Amino acid sequence: ILNVEQSPQSLHVQEGDSTNFTCSFPSSNFYALHWYRWETAKSPEALFVMTLNGDEKKKGRISATLNTKEGYSYLYIKGSQPEDSATYLCAFEGSGYALNFGKGTSLLVTP
Amino acid sequence: ETGVTQTPRHLVMGMTNKKSLKCEQHLGHNAMYWYKQSAKKPLELMFVYNFKEQTENNSVPSRFSPECPNSSHLFLHLHTLQPEDSALYLCASSQDPLAGAGVFGPGTRLTVL
Numbered sequence: 001i002l003n004v005e006q007s008p009q010s011l012h013v014q015e016g017d018s019t020n021f022t023c024s025f026p027s028s029n030f031y032a033l034h035w036y037r038w039e040t041a042k043s044p045e046a047l048f049v050m051t052l053n054g055d056e057k058k059k060g061r062i063s064a065t066l067n068t069k070e071g072y073s074y075l076y077i078k079g080s081q082p083e084d085s086a087t088y089l090c091a092f093e094g095s096g097y098a099l100n101f102g103k104g105t106s107l108l109v110t111p
Numbered sequence: 112e113t114g115v116t117q118t119p120r121h122l123v124m125g126m127t128n129k130k131s132l133k134c135e136q137h138l139g140h141n142a143m144y145w146y147k148q149s150a151k152k153p154l155e156l157m158f159v160y161n162f163k164e165q166t167e168n169n170s171v172p173s174r175f176s177p178e179c180p181n182s183s184h185l186f187l188h189l190h191t192l193q194p195e196d197s198a199l200y201l202c203a204s205s206q207d208p209l210a211g212a213g214v215f216g217p218g219t220r221l222t223v224l
Contacts, residue, residue, distance in 0.1 A: 004153065036215075041217075042217065043115070043201075043214075043215040043216055043217045043218070044154075044201070044215040045215075046213055046214070089153075089154065091154070099154075099156060100153075100156075101153040101154035101155075102153055103151070103152065103153045104153075
């Protein structure tokens, strides 16, 4: 099992605030880095799959960057809305089929 | 509508019971997965099936027995479980196993008494 760390563990912001959180992962044997959003009582939803160093992906107000050499990825949410409240999971994919998940960052956005 | 369905959504069982979890997808995916999420722990991969063949068993105890009769259905047979096996069990599928687990089901919340 590879060490995938996410920080902070939880975050509480006001509507309209921009926020970001971090996923750190092993920098060797890198294949892909996945981000998921997991809302309470729903299935995890895939946000991004990132494979190249320097990759930047964007989906609406959410974007992510990737640094495979130093082993980290940032997820940014611009102008947070209450519907962004969820747990954001990152998962490291190395060789083989296993995705190694972090524990997630739990985001609460209040009006 | 996630495209991956799981039944039952909640299950309470005793340690001597035998039960099965079911997962179904009609997305045309070839790979299916079982994940376990215990409280305050990361998601853990349990099993991977590719074209109905098991390609990975992540050191899972034999009291968990997967079955993949076809590429649309995946089962997890449970017997003589322990209370520490209480967790959320998630099924997922993807086009191929190298793509990672693309679509997740809603999970089965299992409680072992």
